Amino acid sequence: MESSLDYTQANFESILQDVINLVNVETGSYDMAQLKEGCDAVEALFRERIGDPDIFERYSATGYGDTLALTYEGALPGHVMLIGHYDTVWPLGTLDAWGERASRSEDGRLKESGPGIFDMKTGLVQGIWSLKALKDRGIEHPTVTFLINGDEERGSVSSRPMIEEKAKEVDAVLVLEPTLDGRVKVARKGVAIVAVDAIGIEAHAGLEPAKGASAITALMEYCLAATRLADPAKETTINVGIVEGGSGSNVVAGHAHAVIDIRLKDPQEKDRLNEGFDAITWSDERVRIDTIRDWNRPPMVFNENSRVLLDVLKRSAQRMGRELGTAEVGGGSDANYVSALNIPVICGLGAVGGGPHARHEFIYPEEIPFYTALVADSLLDLPLLPGREAEVLSEHVS
Known part of the structure; x- marks a missing residue:
């Protein structure tokens, strides 16, 4: 046949x-x-x-x-x-x-x-x-x-x-x-996408900088801390792929946004990463950071x-x-x-x-x-x- x-x-x-x-x-x-x-x-x-x-x-x-x-x-x-x-x-x-x-x-x-x-x-x-x-x-x-x-x-x-x-x-x-x-x-x-929004306080960067709370600075601190959660030995990678925010170079940023991509091979890494993200802090407590974690695809x-x-x-x-x-x-x-x-x-x-x-x-x-x-x-x-x-x-x- x-x-x-x-x-x-x-x-x-x-x-x-x-x-x-x-x-x-x-x-x-x-x-x-x-x-x-x-x-x-x-x-x-x-x-x-x-x-x-x-x-x-x-x-x-x-x-x-x-x-x-x-x-x-x-x-x-x-x-x-x-x-x-x-x-x-x-x-x-x-x-x-x-x-x-x-x-x-x-x-x-x-x-x-x-x-x-x-x-x-x-x-x-x-x-x-x-x-x-x-x-x-x-x-x-x-x-x-x-x-x-x-x-x-x-x-x-x-x-x-x-x-x-x-x-x-x-x-x-x-x-x-x-x-x-x-x-x-x-x-x-597996794939996860973390959307990060930082809400700060706008102020004149030259005249009244202390009255402002920079959303961009807080967001940078958050993203740097997030990247440190990567574990090459377990093939867990974290990439900050999008960063945007602010309204002008002379304005303390009132808003900033980032999107973080996570890839993980070990399903158990999800719990560790969630705990790690929960523990991230930033220096200016006046800034509020909200996140949405979308664990889109399991490994x-x-x-x-x-x-x-x-x-x-x-x-x-x-x-x-x-x-x-x-x-x-x-x-x-x-x-x-x-x-x-x-x-x-x-x-x-x-x-x-x-x-x-x-x-x-x-x-x-x-x-x-x-x-x-x-x-x-x-x-x-x-x-x-x-x-x-x-x-x-x-x-x-x-």
Whole structure:
């Protein structure tokens, strides 16, 4: 029987065209009209390529892109979820100003470029074609749910409850975010954002400086103290990314604002950091400092459940003559939410390329067939329940 890799290689041009078509629909995270058009395009692609889902849900939230949940019931036991997002960081009009779309790298490899092509519209299309590769060849599969959201680049604010709800119903989760140079992502740092507002007392800096209480000075003291909470040994980093305030050089600042980014690998670091922030003091008690701590994404931890899932993916890759590498990264994704529920999850099964969130964002198209086939074959090999021995089925069809 034709293997999954043979199938995806034979259909490579159609898969790549689907990617280009999705990239041509701009879906900036803050443009509701474009997000609706993009969500419509994604839904239409699912229905065109793999048919109407057995269960279809489309959720709307004011100010965010819609979230799709499409379930295709299978004859085999088990339930797998594939997660992806269609929103990008690029505003409307970026496509027209992008420039060259197809080129070659220094080593001669073909590159395809465009806003969102790497992060992560290629992964979306690969996920669709992975199930199509099984259906078109008449191969039975477990039940597959696709969870596709339109607010991932904004922290999955509206879709997080649905991600967590659907994840609790499945046996394993694969996230279609881009690879790291071809390696899948087994761990990600957690992310927190701390917004800091300092309210001081304005005064003339030359005539009556003592009557003023500088919000900027207090904010600097606060931010410096915050950065000292970082712990390189535990890979906990703290970055003050935004600082603004004051109204003039001759005015004691009455207001100042900062935004602090926290990345942590160890979930237990959250308690230490909270205590550390609570203990920060500043020299002028007349200044009031208010903070909002948004612990946006918990760390994605590589545990034993996910190790079993990784072994499945590695076996599938080996049958196609490839060794599958792994990576731990600092950026967060929706895999973080799944990991916190102790559900087997592997991220980074999408595109091979580079330049996420950059003007040179690109993919290597020739890698599409392998990673699409990898997901297809792994759907058949996935452990049906945590702790239950995997049923290796794809050996009979690859």
